[in-house]
Amino acid sequence: MSTPRKSTKARLIEAALDLFAERGVTETTTKAVAERAQVNEVTLFRNFGNKYRLLLAVIQDSAVFAKLVHALVEQANAKDNVADFLQEYAQESLRTLNKAPDLVRSIVGEAGNYPVENRMALGKGLSEANRYVAEYLEQAIAKENLSSDFTPEQIVNLFNFVLIGYFVVESSTEGYINWSNHDKFLESLVTLFLHGSFTTNIANSRVTETSIVKLGSEEIADLPASLVRSLFKKAKKTGKQEYALIYVLFGAGLSLTEILHLERSHFIVEPQQHLLQVNYGHKRQVPLNQWVMGFRYGSSTINPLIQWLKSRKDEQAAIFINDASEAINAAELQAIWRNLTNDLLTPQGESPRVEQARQTWCVEMFMRGIELEDLSILSGINVEHLQKYAQRARNKAALESAARLDKKV
Template sequence: MSTPRKSTKARLIEAALDLFAERGVTETTTKAVAERAQVNEVTLFRNFGNKYRLLLAVIEDSAVFAKLVHALVEQANAKDSVAEFLQEYAQKSLLTLEKAPDLVRSIVGESGNYPIENRLALGKGLSEANRYVAEYLEEAIAKEGLDSSLTPEQIVNLLNFVLMGYFVVQSSCEGYNLWDEEDDFLASLVTLFLHGFTTSASALEVSETSIVKVEPPEAVDLPASLVRSLFRQARKTGRQEFALVYVLFGAGLSPEEALRLERSHSVVEPQQNILQINYGKVRQVPINHWIMGYRYGSSSINPLTQWLKSRKDNRAEIFIDDAGEAMTRVELENTWQKLTTDLLTPQGEPPAIEQARQTWCIEMLMRGIDLEDLSILSGMEIQQLKYYAQKARNKSALEAAARLDQKKSKP
């Protein structure tokens, strides 16, 4: 049987893709595309109107990004580790880019001249491609027991930006070689994404810039009596201090997330006071009214809403210093230190501000929330929360034993 002849549109799209890859978008003429497709130029204009409409059809109809990325990921996903996955994906990406340097340079350098629909199509294609790679990367990270403060999509975006920058410089410049061999560049790239941009021993610096092994956190929640004493001290100190402690223990925020809260981020609903978190992992978190057995107001009347109503300034930030400026981490630590003076944990140490979040996580687990929902609310990975789940089970076992002990034994 003879092969069905392709439609005129399909032949024009195929010819355009080939010529864009060979010459770039600017140097490719509509006449050349028509000749390659074996039609006259009038037919091209009748079907697409102009060259940029033809480029739009190439981007949309050929699914060039999806086909390219699917092929790359299928090869990279066969690797056994995240490091090998990243190495293979980066290497295959560069090889693919090198097959059509003029097309890549045209898209990067000339997209500002394209109509808005072309730029939207480019953005959509790249976004879909990145999401596809991110799904595979997320599976690989979970399988290997790794963690990162960046989402898989953020990691893939950064990786692709670096690869594109390297390719453009290497293909456009002479005498600019930071790496002797491409393999050296790829090895450096994988090291960068696995171990971060700095060799500092600071856990904070590493966790914010790299994929790291999940180490068991020291899940030391605070006892209810200590938390109650801390709340009493905060109430006596001032409305802002009371609101701060309420947010830390009621919503389980990290200090950095609390400091970046703004007035508009506090949403009062009939049954809940919800916080919109825009720092780190974007999410919404309800503030608990009941904390460690005590009720602190309602959705509309609580330490946070009372603090905001008492404010006379126009600052957007929820927590401010004495000068009316946004509170810094150092000022937050100083406030916490003053509130916890004379308070000691069962381990004989002053309470750390990070323990407020640990206490919230364990309390939520004891109330019955599952790990997936807690991960959504906390912005933390399920793998990390498993350590808190173990501590919650230990506490539940102690409470169950206490209840049994209170029952009268039968004679």
């Protein structure tokens, strides 16, 4: 059976990609693309209008870039830890970039001359690729129970920026790079990210896998009930979304990254209980508590999250959105948190961090009597790490017991 002939558009896009890779965008002519695709130049103009419209089609051809990213990640994902994941991903990325250096330099160097829609397509393509890689990185992080102040998307973004910058400089200059070869550079890059992205053991200055501290080593810094109450009050006055966000943070104990990936369909309303379906990272269902640190914020029929969703007029799937009705990103969520906590201080005299909401939820769940294994299932946190939270809950319970005894004297 003969192979079906590709459409004219598909042949033009394929030819353009090949020539852009061989010669760069500037040196590639529409006539050359038409000849490579075995059509006349008029056909190219009829389908795309001009070279930049053709470049836009190449960028938007999801099959090309999806296969590229998937191939990179599949090879990197075979590794057992974050260090090896980053090392392999970086090596494969540089190998891929080196297959089409003219194309990469041309796209980066000429982007300022492209129409807005081309630049938007490039930005969208990079964002989608970064999110795809971040999902795999988060799985690697979860396997090792690492702690970071950055989301997986932020780590991937920074990592890719450095990789592309290195490639452009290395392939465009002579005598500038301070590493003898790619392997030395990649070793330094991974070392930098392991130190800068994840909590490190100060007592061990060597950069090895043992110098990455597991989550079980982090300090538990739950927030006092009075501060949480003040935060709820301020959020309620600020707006329905802010109130819903604080409610989800302290009522379900989700991480920042998990909240960023929540969609309306993930909110489950049952007769006596409201649940959140977490589909990013450690997949599970988590109950939305009606009570948070002695105050009731929800019932079997209504809560701040329901009120927020009912007030929405947009069609955006994400639960939390920005002013443009797009899914909120990590920086925007952090900005909301800072606005709500700008006049609040922890007992240590510091501004509350959004990560402390999850810690507070864990400690409170232990205070309310949940079993260690059950909280591990609900939180996605391993039992060994939760021992720290359980100890903190016992300390708080002891203080409360002492206070009750003091009242009896």
